[in-house]
Each structure stands twice: as structure tokens, then as C-alpha cells.
Amino acid sequence: MPAVWLLPEYLERKQALTDAYRAQLSSPDAAPVPLRATVQVAAGTGVRMARIREHTVITDAGAALGGYGLGPTAPELLLAALASCLAHSALLVAADHQIPLEQLEVEVSGQIDYRGTLAVSDAVPIPPTNIAYTLRFGGTISDEAVARIETDVARLCPVLLALTRPTSVSGSAERM
Secondary structure (H helix, E strand, O other): OOOOOOHHHHHHHHHHHHHHHHHHHOOOOOOOOOOOOEEEEOOOOOOEEEEEOOEEEEEOOOHHHOOOOOOOOHHHHHHHHHHHHHHHHHHHHHHHOOOOOOEEEEEEEEEOOHHHHOOOOOOOOOOOEEEEEEEEEEOOOOHHHHHHHHHHHHHHOHHHHHHHOOOOOOOOOOOO
């Protein structure tokens, strides 16, 4: 179990670890870190168990879509991934610039129109829309520090950039 720190103490630790990792990443043999997630569908329920490293996240749909509501939907996980990445990016910026955060909260909202995903209407979008986020800071943080975090997060958050400047995605289907 990790030690219990207040957020400013955590940011000091994060800065030291991040600086050490940046030094490693500066070496000529540094390479991208592979990412992977797999999902298995449970027979009978359709519940999806997403495995990411040693973690398992249960995803499900609501009753209207044949689910049981046992976990978040994939579009909700997208918003959660964005919120988590925004928070982590804000923490990195705060650590890098010794910004004394005492609290951090990120809220992400959006909407999805299932008329699109269920092919009821071609006139509505399929992906989630109206995605918006709010970063909330607690403590004696200056307006300049808030602006710095906001600017740097928008420039450095990988999930935000994947949504606003999408990368190519390739796919295939095959028999098991």
C-alpha cells in the first residue's frame, strides 16, 4: 500500500520520478511504450471484461440494449479515460512548475444519440458529441497557474489529442 500523502507532497514525489523517467527517455534507445487492451464477451450475459495489464474492467449496456447495467458503457469509459488523462496531465504540469495544488477534480460530459448507433436515423451522429471538460483546482493556486495548467494540458494530454486530432486506426476481423 502506498504511503498516504497530501497532494502537494505527492506532486514533489511525482516531479522526482518524472524527471528520472525523462532522463531515461532521452537515451538513444528509448522507444514508444506498447499499449494493449483485450475484451472477452461473457456468454449468456454479453458482459464485456476488458483486460488492461493486470486490471479488469467490467463493461455492460443498460437494459434497453440487452445489458444488465453491471458496468459503464464504452462511451462512458471514453469520457472516463479522457477525465483520467486530463487529471494526470494536470498533475504533471503542476509538478513540473511547482504549482501548489491541494485538490484536483476533472469533470467530463457529453452525449450519445443511440438513434445513430442503432441505425434508426442517418441524420444523427454515431460517436459521442458535445464532449466538454472542466478542471477544478483547490488551494491557493494563482490565476496564472490555472492558465498555465489549462494551456499545457490542452497541448500535452494524449487522450484529448487523440479525440481532437484523431490518429489512424486499422482493424480486421478473423475467425477464432
